[in-house]
Every structure is written in structure tokens, then in C-alpha cells.
Amino acid sequence: MIGLSCELKNKAGAMIYNVEYECMEAGERKKLQLANLKNLVEILYNRVPFYRKKMAALGVSSRDIHSLGDIEKLPFTTKDDLRELYPHGLLACPKDRIVEVHMSSGTTGKPVVDEYTQNDINIWRESMARTMAAAGCTRDDIVQNCYGYGLFTGGPGAHYGAMTLGAEVLPMSSGNTARQLMVMQDFGSTMLTCTPSYALYMAEEAADAGLDLHKLPISKGCFGAEPWSENMRKEIEGRYGMKAYDIYGLTEIIGPGVSFECEAQNGLHINEDLFYPEIIDPESGKILPRGEKGELVFTTLTKEGTPLLRYRTRDITYFIDEPCPCGRTTARMHRLFGRTDDMLIIRGVNVFPSQIEHALFEIEGTEPAYLIVVSRGVTHLDEVELQVEVKKDLFSDETKGLEALRAKIENVMKSKLQIAVKVKLVEPKTIERSIGKAKRVIDNRQI
Ligand code: DLL
Numbered sequence: 001m002i003g004l005s006c007e008l009k010n011k012a013g014a015m016i017y018n019v020e021y022e023c024m025e026a027g028e029r030k031k032l033q034l035a036n037l038k039n040l041v042e043i044l045y046n047r048v049p050f051y052r053k054k055m056a057a058l059g060v061s062s063r064d065i066h067s068l069g070d071i072e073k074l075p076f077t078t079k080d081d082l083r084e085l086y087p088h089g090l091l092a093c094p095k096d097r098i099v100e101v102h103m104s105s106g107t108t109g110k111p112v113v114d115e116y117t118q119n120d121i122n123i124w125r126e127s128m129a130r131t132m133a134a135a136g137c138t139r140d141d142i143v144q145n146c147y148g149y150g151l152f153t154g155g156p157g158a159h160y161g162a163m164t165l166g167a168e169v170l171p172m173s174s175g176n177t178a179r180q181l182m183v184m185q186d187f188g189s190t191m192l193t194c195t196p197s198y199a200l201y202m203a204e205e206a207a208d209a210g211l212d213l214h215k216l217p218i219s220k221g222c223f224g225a226e227p228w229s230e231n232m233r234k235e236i237e238g239r240y241g242m243k244a245y246d247i248y249g250l251t252e253i254i255g256p257g258v259s260f261e262c263e264a265q266n267g268l269h270i271n272e273d274l275f276y277p278e279i280i281d282p283e284s285g286k287i288l289p290r291g292e293k294g295e296l297v298f299t300t301l302t303k304e305g306t307p308l309l310r311y312r313t314r315d316i317t318y319f320i321d322e323p324c325p326c327g328r329t330t331a332r333m334h335r336l337f338g339r340t341d342d343m344l345i346i347r348g349v350n351v352f353p354s355q356i357e358h359a360l361f362e363i364e365g366t367e368p369a370y371l372i373v374v375s376r377g378v379t380h381l382d383e384v385e386l387q388v389e390v391k392k393d394l395f396s397d398e399t400k401g402l403e404a405l406r407a408k409i410e411n412v413m414k415s416k417l418q419i420a421v422k423v424k425l426v427e428p429k430t431i432e433r434s435i436g437k438a439k440r441v442i443d444n445r446q447i
Contacts, residue, residue, distance in 0.1 A: 015133040015134075016327060017130040017165070023328055024273070025329065033068060033276055034065070037068065037071065038065050040309070044092060045061055050085060050090065055074070058073065058075055068276075071278065072287055074310055075309065075310065076309075076310045076311075076312050077309055077310060082113070082252060083112065087110075087113050088115070091115060092305065092307055097117045097118075098116065099118050101113065101115050101116070101151075102116075102255060103251065111151075114252060115306045117305045120304055123274055124257055128158065130257070130260065131161055132158070135245040137222075140167075141162070141167040141190045142187060143190075143192075144170045144183065144184055144193070144218075145162065147173075153255025154194075154225050156255070157256040158193040158256065174195075174198055174436055175435040177202055177205045180202055181209065188217050190217050190219055191218070191221060192220075195226050195437055195438070196224075196233075198436065199221060199223055200239070200368050201434070203239035204433075213239060218240055218242055221244050221245065222247045222260070223236070223246060226438060227353065227354045228357075229358040232361060245261045246335050247259070247260045248260070258271060259332075263326060264326050266332070268333050268335065269328050270333055271330065274300070275298045276298065277298055278296075278298075279319060280294050280295050281295075282294060282340050290319050292318060293317065295314060297313065317333045318334050337352060337354060338353065345382075346382045346419045347381060351417055353440045356372060356421075359412050360386075362412070363408060365405050366390060366391070366409070367388075370440065371386075372442070373442045374444065374445055375444040383422065384419065384422065386409070386421045386424070387431060388425055389427070389429070390426070392428050395428065406423050410423050
């Protein structure tokens with residue numbers, strides 16, 4: 001049952017936190033999902049006026065849900081809906097049952113809110129325990145948790161997961177890098193949890209301080225909350241001598257713990273008994289055939305505080321349905337390609353910042369720090385300047401080497417992205433570092 005640690009090991013010797021649910025036979029899981037979906041629709045219809053109105057307008061109720069495919073009859077929920085209903089408009093239970101609240105930072109407009117009952121917190125603990133167990137976390141670990149604490153879900157989510165597994169947690173929050181490195185050495189942290197960009201920033205500071213991270217016991221980490229590429233993973237793994245796992249989630253659904261990588265690192269297992277996933281065409285809203293890339297949508301099947309129906313995440317991915325060697329039977333999602341709202345359209349070509357990052361990391365001599373600046377020139381055409389940090393020794397070199405590197409990056413971008421990018425090489429440490437989610441794009445176009 002949920003909330004009971006089974007602690008069974010799979011063939012590879014890695015832990016599966018809840019074998020009963022993570023390795024459930026597909027038909028059994030579908031039955032469970034359908035029962036919980038019907039129950040959710042009933043609750044939302046009766047308790048949340050926003051949903052009752054939407055369902056009434058479409059002429060649907062729980063009586064119309066006979067199979068999981070019937071979910072398509074139900075209305076979507078969008079980020080704009082959440083902002084309009086701020087702060088309590090989506091509450092589906094009596095207010096006195098709420099025990100914790102989180103919000104996403106949101107750069108524009110009102111933040112989005114998640115209000116948790118004790119049972120919702122238990123679901124979160126469960127999903128984060130599954131997530132961190134899949135990365136090898138056990139009660140023997142010392143987890144240095146450098147996700148931000150507070151309204152952001154990252155810090156508390158990883159904290160709950162580590163505690164549920166019986167590990168020792170160092171609740172560092174983000175920032176104060178010198179102290180992070182001191183604690184990492186003195187307390188012998190074995191696992192790191194933070195944004196991938198902060199993991200790299202810490203590694204740079206460690207190198208500057210002459211600290212060899214390979215000599216420390218840190219051996220694994222769970223990284224997420226922002227887009228990162230396969231090459232960035234290699235960079236983190238190389239600098240620490242660790243295995244780096246991708247974890248995904250969003251405030252609206254629960255926080256981190258929605259999906260996670262196992263030791264196979266071939267897609268992220270979705271906790272689908274708790275969060276029902278769909279992938280839709282972002283234009284038409286239609287469910288796409290399995291395996292096609294589109295927008296990820298989630299329904300929270302068992303949440304009580306602020307459950308959501310068909311929430312459009314704006315994140316782009318596709319389902320991977322081949323069986324996973326780890327033994328889990330849950331559907332996997334490919335690591336994110338980007339967000340529908342992050343996609344840059346440059347002279348008509350669709351470009352995701354993650355593509356630029358992936359291409360950049362393959363080029364020798366660059367540091368993993370970059371900034372994409374988009375503007376509209378006097379000719380009214382889009383122009384992209386890619387600022388890239390260069391390794392220290394290269395910068396002190398003669399200009400010939402720098403010029404060759406600049407030309408090389410421009411050529412690679414042209415061939416991989418089909419757009420002309422103006423590259424500006426900058427000295428190490430000149431691009432602003434982030435202790436939380438990194439800002440990679442400045443779009444100065446007035447469109
Ligand atoms: O970032 C929750 C989280 C905390 C996830 C810690 C993982 C680790 P929000 O602040 O609401 O919640 O932001 C959610 O961040 O819709 C994605 O666009 C992005 N995101 C989250 N995880 C990943 C990831 C947290 N692994 C938004 N890869 C999501 C790429 C991610 N993007």
C-alpha cells in the first residue's frame with residue numbers, strides 16, 4: 001500500500017520504493033486510475049464551482065466516465081485559470097484541512113498556489129521517496145539538499161523524500177556556496193539535490209578553491225526544476241565523479257516527484273497511479289498517438305486540497321512505452337525538450353534554448369555558462385547573440401585561437417539550428433550564475 005516502504009531491490013540491485021504500485025500490472029493500474037478519476041470528477045463537480053461551471057458547459061459529469069479514454073470529454077485547466085482563481089478558488093476541501101501551502105515564483109502575474117492536506121503531504125513524501133530511491137538513496141545516505149526552501153517546492157520536496165527513506169538530511173537551501181562546500185567536506189555528504197545549474201556553479205567554485213570533488217564521498221544527485229541537456233549531465237557527472245539523475249515536477253501538481261529517472265536513465269518514470277498523464281497537440285488540444293511529441297497534461301488522481309483536472313503544463317515531451325530493464329511498469333516521459341512558451345521563433349524557425357545548450361556543450365574550450373540575447377535589428381529581422389564563456393587558458397591565449405573558436409561555434413549553430421547566430425566570447429565568470437533556476441534567454445524583441 002501507499003506509505004509503506006517495500007524496499008525491494010530489482011535485478012540491478014537498485015531499490016524500488018513501492019514495488020506494489022511501481023511494478024503494477026498495466027491492466028490493474030488502469031482500473032485503479034479509472035476508479036480514482038471518477039471519484040475526482042465527482043468531487044470537483046460538487047465542491048469546486050469553477051469545475052462545475054466548466055463541466056456543465058460541456059454537458060459532462062462523472063456518469064460519462066466509463067473508460068480512461070473518456071477523459072477527453074473533460075475540460076482542461078490552464079495556468080491562466082489558476083492565476084484568476086488565486087489564492088483559494090480551487091480549494092476542494094474544507095479550509096481547516098490544509099496543513100501546508102506552496103507557490104511557484106512566476107515572473108509575471110499572480111503566483112500559482114498548491115494547498116496540501118496531510119494526505120497530500122503523504123502522497124508527496126511517497127512520490128519523492130520513489131524518486132530518490134530510484135537514484136540509489138537509502139538510510140545510509142547523507143543528503144545535502146540545496147534546493148531553495150520556502151514557498152518553492154524543491155527544498156521541502158527533497159527533504160520529505162530523504163526523510164521518508166530514513167536518510168540524514170542537511171537542509172542547506174540554495175546559496176552561500178563557500179559554506180556548502182565546507183559542509184560537503186566536513187559532513188561527508190553522499191548525495192546532492194539542487195538545480196543542475198547550481199550543481200555546476202558549486203563545482204566551479206570548488207575547482208577555484210582547489211577542492212577535488214572526486215576525493216569526496218558524494219556519489220549521486222537528483223537534479224531538476226529547469227531544463228538541462230544530456231551534455232550538461234555529463235559535465236556534472238565528470239566534475240563530481242557522481243551519477244546525476246533527472247527529476248521532474250511542478251508546483252501545481254505536487255512539486256518535484258511527478259516523474260524521475262531510474263538507473264537505466266532512459267526516460268523519466270511517471271508516478272501514474274497518482275498523476276495521470278496525457279500528451280496533446282498544443283494547437284488542437286487533441287490527445288496524440290502514443291510516442292508523438294506534444295504538450296504534457298496531468299490530472300491529479302488522489303489529491304484533496306487543490307486537485308487539478310487535465311492541467312496543461314506547457315512542457316514538451318513524448319511517452320516511451322518500451323519496457324524498462326529496472327522492472328518498473330510505469331510509463332516514461334522523454335526528458336523535456338522545452339516549454340511551449342520558451343520556444344523562440346527566430347526568423348520563423350522554432351528553436352529551444354535546450355538545443356543551443358546541447359550543441360554548445362559538444363565544443364571544446366567553452367565553459368557551461370551561456371546567455372541567449374534575442375533582438376530585432378534595424379532591418380526588423382530577428383538577431384541572436386549567443387554569449388559564451390571561454391576557458392581561462394584560452395582567454396589568455398593569442399586572439400587567433402579565440403577567433404577560430406568563435407567561428408566554430410557559429411558554424412555548429414548554423415548547421416544544427418538552421419539559423420545564423422552571432423557569437424560573443426566572454427571571460428570566465430562574467431555571465432551571472434544562479435543559485436536556483438538559471439535565466440538563459442533575454443528576449444528584447446517588442447512583438
Ligand atoms: O520546479 C518543481 C521541482 C523542484 C522539480 C525540484 C524538480 C526539482 P515549478 O517551480 O512550479 O516547480 O516549475 C515547474 O519547471 O513545468 C518545467 O517547465 C520545469 N522543470 C521542472 N523539472 C524539470 C526538469 C518545480 N527535470 C516547471 N527538466 C516545469 C526540465 C523542468 N524542466
